[in-house]
Amino acid sequence: MASMNLRDVALEVARILEDVGKHAYQDQLNPRDMASMMVLGDPNQADSGFGDKLVRFIENRLTYINTFQGFWRNRPENCNIGDRFWCVGNIDGAINFNRDMAEWTLTVSLFEFNDQGSARPVLGVVHAPALGLTYLAAKGQGAIRIRKTPNGEKREKITPSTTSTLHGSVVCYGMSYIPGESKRALDVVSSLEEECPADIKRIGPASLDLCKVADGTYDAYFEPHLHEWDIPGVSAGAVVVKEAQGHVRQWNGDSIHWRRENDVIASNGLINKELQNYLR
Numbered sequence: 620m621a622s623m624n625l626r627d628v629a630l631e632v633a634r635i636l637e638d639v640g641k642h643a644y645q646d647q648l649n650p651r652d653m654a655s656m657m658v659l660g661d662p663n664q665a666d667s668g669f670g671d672k673l674v675r676f677i678e679n680r681l682t683y684i685n686t687f688q689g690f691w692r693n694r695p696e697n698c699n700i701g702d703r704f705w706c707v708g709n710i711d712g713a714i715n716f717n718r719d720m721a722e723w724t725l726t727v728s729l730f731e732f733n734d735q736g737s738a739r740p741v742l743g744v745v746h747a748p749a750l751g752l753t754y755l756a757a758k759g760q761g762a763i764r765i766r767k768t769p770n771g772e773k774r775e776k777i778t779p780s781t782t783s784t785l786h787g788s789v790v791c792y793g794m795s796y797i798p799g800e801s802k803r804a805l806d807v808v809s810s811l812e813e814e815c816p817a818d819i820k821r822i823g824p825a826s827l828d829l830c831k832v833a834d835g836t837y838d839a840y841f842e843p844h845l846h847e848w849d850i851p852g853v854s855a856g857a858v859v860v861k862e863a864q865g866h867v868r869q870w871n872g873d874s875i876h877w878r879r880e881n882d883v884i885a886s887n888g889l890i891n892k893e894l895q896n897y898l899r
Contacts, residue, residue, distance in 0.1 A: 640748030708851030712824030743858030829856025
């Protein structure tokens with residue numbers, strides 16, 4: 620399969636995530652003891668054992684498509700131009716998963732080192748098993764959404780909304796459960812509520828929020844303090860946004876840094892400057 624183009628690779632990845640997602644969704648539907656899934660009694664810190672098993676299984680399946688240079692989490696200190704690394708996420712939205720909510724995803728991205736020696740995600744797949752939704756995109760190939768319907772699978776190209784102002788827009792945000800990290804997001808929400816008649820949602824997870832900017836469900840999304848462990852979900856969702864012709868950056872306008880914490884804003888490309896005024 621080494622000669623497959625990125626779109627074909629993305630479709631194969633989507634099939635893997637859909638297959639794994641069936642088993643994960645079945646596990647979510649099974650009765651579970653919430654206390655046994657929590658670490659030290661913290662309701663926001665779920666035991667990652669099940670998610671780690673999913674990651675290892677997905678990684679194994681990916682090697683049958685192409686091993687490339689391995690996995691992002693094991694990449695060497697120095698990489699060569701053209702090197703590619705799979706990046707597999709744990710369950711994005713683990714709290715939603717544990718609380719029997721539908722908004723959680725499995726994600727895979729593929730990083731490639733460009734001729735400047737910088738790594739950029741060039742493929743992203745986000746699968747939401749409980750919603751019957753899969754988003755996928757590959758560099759230069761556009762973005763598509765696959766939906767399960769009563770009449771079978773529906774595959775469609777996606778584009779962002781055409782809303783040109785925050786007035787009347789639908790904006791989604793996320794925030795950390797870590798003490799002290801939610802304040803910046805809530806300050807922005809407070810300013811928007813006071814000054815701008817926008818409809819503001821908080822659902823999550825980050826990967827799904829990004830994809831819903833890509834398909835026009837939301838006009839924009841913002842979240843501060845997305846940590847290094849959020850990179851798999853954010854990178855997969857960011858490829859979908861970019862290939863749908865949306866806009867995704869840091870709050871200060873810089874490109875996302877794929878090795879550290881980021882404050883992320885994504886939009887249809889028409890309202891990001893207006894929204895950034897509030898992010899400052």
